[in-house]
Amino acid sequence: MPRHPLRHRLPLLPLLLLALSACHGEGPAPNPSERSLAPTMPSQKFDPAELKARLDPEQYRVTQERGTEAPYTGKYWNHHDDGRYTCVVCQAELFTSTSKYDSGCGWPSFFTAENGKVATRPDHSHGMERTEIICASCGAHLGHVFDDGPQPTGQRYCVNSASLDFRAK
Numbered sequence: 069m070p071r072h073p074l075r076h077r078l079p080l081l082p083l084l085l086l087a088l089s090a091c092h093g094e095g096p097a098p099n100p101s102e103r104s105l106a107p108t109m110p111s112q113k114f115d116p117a118e119l120k121a122r123l124d125p126e127q128y129r130v131t132q133e134r135g136t137e138a139p140y141t142g143k144y145w146n147h148h149d150d151g152r153y154t155c156v157v158c159q160a161e162l163f164t165s166t167s168k169y170d171s172g173c174g175w176p177s178f179f180t181a182e183n184g185k186v187a188t189r190p191d192h193s194h195g196m197e198r199t200e201i202i203c204a205s206c207g208a209h210l211g212h213v214f215d216d217g218p219q220p221t222g223q224r225y226c227v228n229s230a231s232l233d234f235r236a237k
C-alpha cells in the first residue's frame with residue numbers, strides 16, 4: 069500500500085511563501101498566474117487618470133504615492149460614528165468602528181482589520197523600519213501597523229483618513 073505522498077507536497081509551501089512575499093514588494097503588477105497563487109495580492113488595478121479625476125489631490129497622493137496626511141487634519145481621526153470604513157479607491161470594507169480606538173496619534177487607529185482585507189509589506193523608507201499596510205484588493209496605501217496597540221491584538225493600524233470612506237450603519 070503506497071504511503072500518503074505528503075512529503076512531496078511540502079516543498080510547495082516555501083515556493084508559495086516566496087511568491088507571496090515577492091508580490092508584496094515594489095514593482096510592476098504580477099502576471100495572472102502569480103495572482104492565482106496569492107489571493108491577497110491586489111486584484112484590482114485602476115487607471116491613474118481615472119483616479120486623479122475621481123479622488124481629491126490628498127487622497128491621490130496618500131493612496132497612490134504612499135503619502136501621509138498631517139496628524140489631526142484628516143476627517144476620521146476624531147470620528148466616532150458606528151459603521152464601516154472602506155477603501156476610498158475600491159470601496160473594500162477594511163475596518164469597522166468596533167475596532168477603532170483613540171490612540172492619541174492624530175490618525176484613525178484600529179486594533180484589527182477586517183479579515184484578509186488589509187495586506188502588509190516592509191517599509192524601509194525615511195530611515196525607519198516599519199510595516200506598511202495596503203488595501204489587499206487594490207494596493208492603495210493606507211498607513212502603517214505598529215505593535216503598540218491595545219489588547220486583544222496589541223496592534224495599532226494607523227491609517228490615513230484620506231485612504232478611507234465611511235459608511236454609517
Ligand SMILES: [Zn+2]
Nearest residue numbers: 155158203206
Ligand atoms: Zn482598495
